[in-house]
Amino acid sequence: MEVVNARSALLSNYEVLSLLQELEADHLARTRTAVRIKKEEEAAGHTSTIIPGEKHPSNVEVIHNLRTVEVEAIQHLTAPHQSTVRQSAEGITGLTRALNQYELTKAEKLQIVNLAPTRLVELFVIVDDLAARFTDEKQEEILAAVEASLGAVPISVDPDAGEDDVAMDASNPSAWDSVDGMVNAADEFDDKGEGAGVEGDLDVDDD
Template sequence: MEVINENSAMLSNYEVYSLLTDIQAGRGQNKPNKHQQQLATITYETIKYLETKPCKIQSQESIVEFMKELEPYNLTKAEKVQILNLCPTTAVEIQLIVEESEERLMEDQIYSLLEVITKYNPTEEEEDAETEPTND
């Protein structure tokens, strides 16, 4: 993954995570050398943090599909990126992310938006349930 113009776009956590793991692995960008120890530390700590977030299980394909499903809600780009990064699970969280949400989204739209978020970003409990063997 290549950042085309680092000053012109908001990046999702997935994009940052992908870029940093590429740097850490020595792909694409140069791996930090001994004179860039602080950069290596920041890279490591940021990756460690992002591995606890939904971006770790996201893919480029799922993000594209997710963004398509967000189109009917008339959200700004910033709101979409925040929803992608934070994966809110309650109506209150949606209201905190979407500016003037009371005027822009009906209550049923908020709950359908939460369903879309859950579809593309299952909670840890749902992931565990999918990976656990059944005792039939």
């Protein structure tokens, strides 16, 4: 192993979060595909080629250290005190454009994007020597630009909903398959339950 460049670029929290959520969606899609293949094979009367705890030849194995860091980092970055939950790719692009007109360093811009300060005291911590470098109006302008870039505060944080969106967006065809598979599986299950109930009701009516 050789380190070519330990710090070639800086990443914002939002970028890292979307990358991790993509990985998470891939992982879910893969697990679903595996479950679907197993079910299909069992339905066809074969003994399954998938041995529990072992990888399928068409799949990469589950990487446990990656899963750990992925899940913990997603938890941290989507916590209610983080601004990432209110951010969007368009909002951040708009914000960085708006910040270009002020003489801010790269590090200060990155932190404004990451922490999204909406109070003066928060901006004061991020930007060195704030009062001397910017007039009161400019400071208010920066805060307004940050506020404009943020979406509404999500009322209830539903991690599953977010992941499903990503899974649907993923260009990976297996994601589509697996989602369909899940839907079908759910339908089958529901049919059984409802069907039994309806029949029961009909029986009662007939009597």
